[in-house]
Amino acid sequence: MDLALAEADVRSMVRLLGDVVALAGGISEKRRLLMDGLCRIIDATTWIWCMAEFDPDKPPSFIGMEHGGWNEERFARYLEAMNHPDMEPVTRPSSIELKVRGTHLTRTQRQMDPDMLLEKSGAAAFWERANIGALMTSQRPMEGGGISGIGVYRELGKPHFTEREARIAHIILSEVPWLHFHAFPDRPSQEITRLYPRHRTILNLLCEGWSRKKIATHLGISENTIHGYVKDIYRHFGVNAQAELIARLTKGDGGDR
Structure with missing residues (x-):
């Protein structure tokens, strides 16, 4: 019933x-x-x-x-x-x-x-x-x-x-x-499955405003290793800084405006 x-x-x-x-x-x-x-x-x-x-x-x-x-x-x-x-x-x-x-x-x-x-x-x-x-x-x-x-x-x-x-x-x-969200802000955002699980975790923490040092301490890995992951993430999204990454994931790349 x-x-x-x-x-x-x-x-x-x-x-x-x-x-x-x-x-x-x-x-x-x-x-x-x-x-x-x-x-x-x-x-x-x-x-x-x-x-x-x-x-x-x-x-x-x-x-x-x-x-x-x-x-x-x-x-x-x-x-x-x-x-x-x-x-x-x-x-x-x-x-x-x-x-x-x-x-x-x-x-x-x-x-x-x-x-x-x-x-x-x-x-x-x-x-x-x-x-x-x-x-x-x-x-x-x-x-x-x-x-x-x-x-x-x-x-x-x-x-x-x-x-x-x-x-x-x-x-x-x-x-x-x-x-509800209606669509990904841009294509790179939709294609985050191309990033490995560790990259995606670091991406999420970067979007929470965490520093590289803080992420390294939490995950128990070196800052140099984190730098490598962050470089890959920035390359994927075509950005150069954390603030730019956060803006990209909330507003997109501007191609819809």
Whole structure:
């Protein structure tokens, strides 16, 4: 039988969506209000909203992240977990489903990974270090490829998200198409799967404003090694500085203006 939400759930959802519409702020402020409110309703502790390359034949890759509920160190560990090469077989079934159906989908961890590949993979230890147990994703296809991707998370030891919570999240997140990313800012952004997992982790940390020294300390590698990775990243995007890279990933290369 199809799940019907309780009246209290519906009231909470309508109130949240009304608050988001009424907020006199920009897109980022409205996203934050929406996600913080959703997390309260479904008892999640952290969230991310990003653009992602999510193709069955490519490793999952993410840019343009907005997020809430994390401290700096834990978010950095989360980026390592997300960019781990063992995540490719874990996300493959859901990326196949998304490609076939071509519509906004919301899935709990048990739905997207019924064989519990994540728990058996080399990536599992990275998720544990980030203190992430249960997760749920909501993905909306973008124009020209890729997705506007959302993840909500609970800490280790917390129960998995339920069918009710997935239904609440899907209804809320599918009712705000104007808040979703609509396309990658430019071609190099869409082609980040050409970068290796370590490059993508460093790219994400650079976009968080981290210095090369800080990244090297966190990853336990030398600054010289980081310099090499950063050089590759800059070459890929055709930029010469960190500020230019961040601007490129938020505004594109100007070819659409």
